[in-house]
Amino acid sequence: MDCKEILEGLSEYIDEELAEKTCLEIESHLKDCYNCRVVVSTLRRTVTLYREVPAPEIPGDVRTRLHAVIRLKGETG
């Protein structure tokens, strides 16, 4: 596998969705390719960084207005 083929499969690789044989091929390439290793580690970190950002909380006034709007809709049909 060359760098281009490796790069195509990296999301499935970091998500652990690839067959063992393909993983071994990727790992064999990574052992000898520093730049692809950096892409793997920074891609993985990119995904975890986005997961670490706390979810935006729904503000209290937004929730109050939502329930008022929907209740009004229920009353008027």
Added chain:
Amino acid sequence: MENTVPTDSQLIAEIKDGSADALEDLMSRYESRVYSLAYRMLGNKEDAEDVLQDTFLNVVRSIDGFRSQSSFSTWLYRVAANAALTKLRKKSKREKSEGEFLDEVYSVREAAHSESSLVDWSDGPAERLLNDEARQVMDEAVAELPEKYRVVFVLRDVEGLPAAEVADVLDLSIPAVKSRLHRARLYLRNRLSDYFTGETV
């Protein structure tokens, strides 16, 4: 008296019978998730609130047609994703064209092939990687994703839905979800690499 928490299906049956309380309960159960999805897709509180209201107004309007053999949350995410995409299309765009986006995605190929070594910023301290300025760069990078990539990335990586459910929500094949997700991630990786290292790729 039974004290068990009603299932979504039970609440929906009560809503179909006209129960306003059941509707309140169902909204309370899901409003945070819808708001979060909308905020991540649109990037601001005002638009997220509009999408939130549009989503639940659509739910009220079409709940009679909902058949409980499919999951309510999948159906709700579909309604919410469509509301967010409709809103997004009415707005001035920060997103890249498909061509610009793909050029950026595949610049990683040349970078990996190049003689010079890439900089590995992945083990940087969390306080640096998640400071306010970095968070802003992350938000801007998501806003630049063309919508078909953004919606997949937000549902899968930010909201944490399994790929199969994202496929169901968006009426896509699982391979299409995975391919869009991968391109979105590579784009975001490149943008964060620019920021964290000052490198050009």
